[in-house]
Amino acid sequence: MKEDASFQQDFLIKGGDFAGAGKVSCEIKNLLKELGLNSQVVRRVAIAAYEAEMNVIMYAREGRFDLLITPQKIRIIVEDQGPGIENVDLAMREGYSTATEEMRELGFGAGMGLPNIKKNSDRFLITSKPDHGTRLEITILTNGQRPQ
Amino acid sequence: MLDVIEPYIIGSGGGGKELLFRRGMTMTLKDILVLVDGELLTPEMDIGIECPGIFASDLMSDVLTFVNPGSVLLTGLVHSHAVRTACLTDVTAIVFVQGKRPDMKVVDEAREKNLPVISTGLSMFEACSRLAQSFPERAR
Numbered sequence: 001m002k003e004d005a006s007f008q009q010d011f012l013i014k015g016g017d018f019a020g021a022g023k024v025s026c027e028i029k030n031l032l033k034e035l036g037l038n039s040q041v042v043r044r045v046a047i048a049a050y051e052a053e054m055n056v057i058m059y060a061r062e063g064r065f066d067l068l069i070t071p072q073k074i075r076i077i078v079e080d081q082g083p084g085i086e087n088v089d090l091a092m093r094e095g096y097s098t099a100t101e102e103m104r105e106l107g108f109g110a111g112m113g114l115p116n117i118k119k120n121s122d123r124f125l126i127t128s129k130p131d132h133g134t135r136l137e138i139t140i141l142t143n144g145q146r147p148q
Numbered sequence: 149m150l151d152v153i154e155p156y157i158i159g160s161g162g163g164g165k166e167l168l169f170r171r172g173m174t175m176t177l178k179d180i181l182v183l184v185d186g187e188l189l190t191p192e193m194d195i196g197i198e199c200p201g202i203f204a205s206d207l208m209s210d211v212l213t214f215v216n217p218g219s220v221l222l223t224g225l226v227h228s229h230a231v232r233t234a235c236l237t238d239v240t241a242i243v244f245v246q247g248k249r250p251d252m253k254v255v256d257e258a259r260e261k262n263l264p265v266i267s268t269g270l271s272m273f274e275a276c277s278r279l280a281q282s283f284p285e286r287a288r
Contacts, residue, residue: 019228021229021232022228022229022232022233022235022236023232025232025236026232026235026236026261029235029236039217039238040217043217043236043237043238046236046237047212047236047237049236050212050232050233050236051212106208106225106227106229107206107207107208107209107211107223107225107227107229107230107233108208108209108229109209110207110209110210111209112209112210112212112213113209116209116212116213119213
């Protein structure tokens with residue numbers, strides 16, 4: 001990739017679409033692999049994307065991924081229309097979950113999603129407005145170096 | 149390490165076959181298939197691949213958080229989410245335990261993602277126990 005080159009793509013995710021869960025993240029992973037990015041970086045993006053995708057499917061009416069790839073970073077902005085999060089600090093706590101039985105039967109809803117997105121990101125921002133929706137900004141640097 | 153011919157362990161797997169692991173070597177998927185007395189649901193796929201670790205969980209949230217790349221996933225979840233989670237976390241293969249068999253469409257999806265899948269009649273505990281006894285210690 002040239003220094004000033006960039007790639008942008010939007011993806012739509014439907015709330016409740018459990019059958020399609022993971023498709024967008026797999027697509028993003030394949031795209032990054034084709035670009036020849038470091039495999040650890042690709043894996044971290046894939047995991048963060050999948051956790052975010054599952055959150056939209058489990059809780060929101062719909063959501064949009066705005067993927068931006070530059071030579072320096074991969075950035076995904078996730079915006080959903082849904083119930084939002086009352087207490088973001090609580091939602092960021094490992095093990096805290098409001099998942100239903102159906103979500104847990106699929107192996108999700110253990111309260112690890114948001115903390116795991118943060119763990120895999122180099123920069124992570126979350127804002128939420130109850131009854132409106134949640135916005136995540138996930139940034140992962142392409143050089144694979146984690147800030148200390 | 150290839151010149152070390154000392155058997156690492158002898159485990160009795162399906163069909164009375166013996167497994168010989170050499171010290172310093174990791175297990176292959178073929179070794180795992182024999183140890184868990186499993187059936188390879190994707191018979192055309194290469195099972196000579198090395199498996200540097202094992203991870204056992206029904207909780208995909210835990211897989212996404214804790215699995216090391218290259219590990220083999222043992223799970224009782226026969227949903228396509230297991231395949232997608234495995235693919236996204238660079239898992240090498242899936243072993244479905246407790247005699248569970250995923251639908252053909254789940255197997256097809258695994259095949260598309262180049263992910264071998266095995267089914268075993270063993271319980272999660274028994275499958276883990278057999279693998280733990282035979283797995284090269286440092287790779288656990």
